[in-house]
Amino acid sequence: MIRRTLIVWICLLAFSVACCAESGSQEEPGLKSVRLQLKWRKQFQFAGYYAAKALGYYADAGLNVEIIEGTPGVPASEKVKRGDAEYGVDGVPNLMRLKAEGFAPSILGVIFQHSPYAIISVSENGIRTPADLAGARLMLGDYLEGLQLVFMMEREGIPRDSAVYLPHTYNYIDLIQGNVDGMVGYITSQPYDIRKAGYEPVLLRPLDYGVDFYGDAMFALQSYASANPEEARAFRDASIRGWEWAFENVDSAIDILLALPSDSPPLTREFLEFEARKTRDLARPDVIEVGHVNPHRLERMSKLYIDEGFLPADYIVEGMIFHVPEPNWRDKLIWLGALSAFFLAIIGVIAFVNAELRKKVAEKTESL
Numbered sequence: 001m002i003r004r005t006l007i008v009w010i011c012l013l014a015f016s017v018a019c020c021a022e023s024g025s026q027e028e029p030g031l032k033s034v035r036l037q038l039k040w041r042k043q044f045q046f047a048g049y050y051a052a053k054a055l056g057y058y059a060d061a062g063l064n065v066e067i068i069e070g071t072p073g074v075p076a077s078e079k080v081k082r083g084d085a086e087y088g089v090d091g092v093p094n095l096m097r098l099k100a101e102g103f104a105p106s107i108l109g110v111i112f113q114h115s116p117y118a119i120i121s122v123s124e125n126g127i128r129t130p131a132d133l134a135g136a137r138l139m140l141g142d143y144l145e146g147l148q149l150v151f152m153m154e155r156e157g158i159p160r161d162s163a164v165y166l167p168h169t170y171n172y173i174d175l176i177q178g179n180v181d182g183m184v185g186y187i188t189s190q191p192y193d194i195r196k197a198g199y200e201p202v203l204l205r206p207l208d209y210g211v212d213f214y215g216d217a218m219f220a221l222q223s224y225a226s227a228n229p230e231e232a233r234a235f236r237d238a239s240i241r242g243w244e245w246a247f248e249n250v251d252s253a254i255d256i257l258l259a260l261p262s263d264s265p266p267l268t269r270e271f272l273e274f275e276a277r278k279t280r281d282l283a284r285p286d287v288i289e290v291g292h293v294n295p296h297r298l299e300r301m302s303k304l305y306i307d308e309g310f311l312p313a314d315y316i317v318e319g320m321i322f323h324v325p326e327p328n329w330r331d332k333l334i335w336l337g338a339l340s341a342f343f344l345a346i347i348g349v350i351a352f353v354n355a356e357l358r359k360k361v362a363e364k365t366e367s368l
Contacts, residue, residue, distance in 0.1 A: 030062075031059060031062055031063060031064040032062060032063055032064065032231065033063075033064045033066065034063055034064070034065055034066070034085075034086040034087060034231070034235070035065070035066045035068055035084070035085035035086055035087070036049060036065050036066065036067050036068065036085060036086075036087045036088065036089070036218075037068050037070065037076045037079045037080055037084060037085035037087070037088040037089070038067065038068060038069055038070045038076060038088075038089050039070045039075075039076045039088075039089045039090050039091070039216060040069070040070040041069045041070065041262070042067075042069055042257060042260055042262055042267075043189065043257065043267060043271075043272065043275055044188070044246075044253070044254070044257065044272050044275040044276045044279055045116075045186070045188060045189075045216065045275065045279060046067075046089065047242075047243070047246040047253045047254075047256070047257060047276070047279075048111065048239060048240070048242040048243025048244075048245075048246045048247075048290075049065075049067055049089070049218075049239055049242060049243075050067065050242075050253075050256055050257060050260065051242040051243070051245050051246045051253050051256055052065070052238045052239050052241060052242025052243075052245075053065055053067060053242075054256045055242065055245065057238040057239075057241045057242050057245075058235070058238045060238065061234035061235065061237065061238040062231075062234060063231070063234060063235060063238065065087075065235070068084075068085060069262075072168075072170045075090055075091075075094045076088040076089055076090040076094075077090040077094040077095055077097070077098050077105070077219075078094075080219070080220070080221060081098060081101075081103045081221070086220060086224055087108075087218060087219070087220050087235060088218070088219055088220070089111075089216050089217070089218050089219075090216070090217065090219065091115075091145045091213075091214075091215065091216065091217070092107070092110070092213065092214045092215075092217050092298065092301060093144045093145050093147070093148070093213070093301070093305065094144060094145065095107060095217060095219055095320070096301070096302055096305065096311060096315075096317070096320075097144055097310075097311075098221075099315075099317075099320060100311050100312060100315060103221060104221070104222040104223070104319065104320070105219045105220070105221060105222060105320060106219060106220050106221065106222040106224075106225035106226070106232070106320070106321075106322040107217050107218075107219050107293055107320050107321050107322060108217075108218045108219055108220065108225075108232060108235065108236040108239070108291070108322045109217065109218050109236055109239070109240060109290070109291025109292070109293065109322075110214045110215070110216070110217045110291065110292065110293045111215070111216050111217070111218070111243060111283055111290065111291065112214065112215025112216045112279075112282045112283055113214065113215070113282060113283060113284050113288055113292070114207055114212060114213075114214075114215060114282045114284075115148060115205075115206060115207065115212070115213040115214065115215045115282075116186045116187055116188050116215050116216075116278075116279075116282055117145065117146070117148060117149065117184055117185070117186065117187075117205075117206065117213075117215075118149075118184070118185065118186075118187045118203045118204055118205045118206070119133065119138065119149050119152075119182045119183070119184060119203075119204040120172075120175065120182060120183055120184070120185045120187075120190050120191065120194070120201055120202070120203055120204075121175065121181060121182040121183075121201070121202045121204075122175060122176065122194060122199045122200060122201060122202060123199070123200040123201075123202055124199070125178075125181050125182070125202075127181060127182060127202055127204070128202065129156070129204070130152055130153050130155075130156040130158050130204060130209065131156060131157075131158060133153055133158055133162075133163050133181075133182065133204075134158055134162040134163065135162060135163065135164070136163050136164070136181040136182055137163075137164045137166055137179075137180045137181045137182075138163050138164065138165055138166065138180065138181065138182045138183065138184070139165075139166050139167065139168040139169065139174070139180050139182075139183040139184060140165050140166075140168060140184050141168035141170070141183075141184045144305075144310065145184075146184045147304075147305070147308070147310065148206045148211050148213045149184055149204075149206060151206065151211045151304055151308075152204065152205075152206040152209045152211050155209055155210055155211065156209060166180060168183065168184070172185070172190050172193050172194055172197070175194070176194065176197055176199055182204075187203055187205065187278055187282075188274075188275045188278035188279050188282070189271075189275055189278075191203065192271055192274045192275070211304075212297070213301055214293075214297065214298075214301070215282055217293075218236070218239055218291075219322075220232055220235075220322075222319070225322055232322060236291070236322065239291075240290050240291045243283075243285075243290045243291070244285065244290050247280055247283070247285045247290070250273070250276045250280075253276070254269055254272045254273065254276065257272060258272070293321050295317060295318075295320075295321060298317040298320060298321075299317050302315055302316075302317050
């Protein structure tokens with residue numbers, strides 16, 4: 001009788017543990033598909049994300065990430081806002097605009113510690129300093145991002161309305177042909193194209209005139225990150241891991257990019273090597289942790305936009321930075337609790353059996 005009771009107890013407990021294990025495995029279905037919307041077309045500017053996918057870092061994090069190239073004139077933040085992607089890469093000013101519109105972003109990390117934007121001209125145009133921009137014809141592009149160049153002009157005493165702003169064609173040929181005097185562009189790419197065309201580029205960088213903005217940031221909507229904190233954490237960590245690898249293995253990262261199919265003009269190794277050097281200069285992985293975000297720098301950036309009336313006076317940046325949650329120990333605690341209960345039950349059954357045996361022995365001894 002006692003032996004039968006012991007067997008029944010052990011079978012019931014084993015079945016309970018098996019059920020717990022089965023229900024836990026149903027909550028972890030394999031790779032979850034998510035979309036990452038880039039700011040621009042594939043190039044070294046996004047090498048870390050492509051590396052994370054190619055090397056299996058996203059898969060290790062349980063994610064199947066579809067990387068979507070950007071298109072001119074449509075910010076990645078706008079595409080994430082309307083639900084075309086779960087994650088995106090965009091400039092911090094556009095993310096501040098999202099928050100002001102009621103779509104709070106959650107910044108998972110900033111890759112470019114300094115802005116890649118500059119007013120780019122050619123030596124033939126005679127533009128050497130911000131003072132030379134008075135009366136110049138400029139292609140500004142995304143106005144909110146381009147305002148950092150306007151702030152640079154104003155710091156040098158050049159009124160913003162002293163320049164003529166034209167629609168951005170995103171084509172350096174307009175600069176070379178003299179259709180414009182300057183254009184807002186990335187120092188990581190446009191100078192290379194201009195030199196290849198036989199002209200000497202001239203760069204006016206806001207950083208050189210006291211305007212230091214962040215560049216590309218990876219983000220999700222706060223509503224999504226809050227609902228999926230472990231996923232957002234995993235995406236962030238895998239992306240940063242990809243970037244760290246790309247900075248340490250530039251040639252291999254370029255191989256990954258060159259192997260990708262693209263509808264864009266074909267990339268060359270020479271161009272990507274140039275872009276990689278400039279990207280590293282902006283990210284500073286040798287002195288700053290990849291992905292680092294300083295809330296005080298965000299506050300200084302927002303103040304410029306508040307003072308100019310592009311953000312409401314009561315705008316605050318608090319809550320924009322994703323706080324990486326502590327590891328979720330819930331499943332582990334469930335397993336630990338189940339195993340503890342299992343072993344405690346076995347100990348209890350053994351103690352009960354021993355007590356019964358001692359009782360039988362005592363009764364037998366007394367009868368003898």
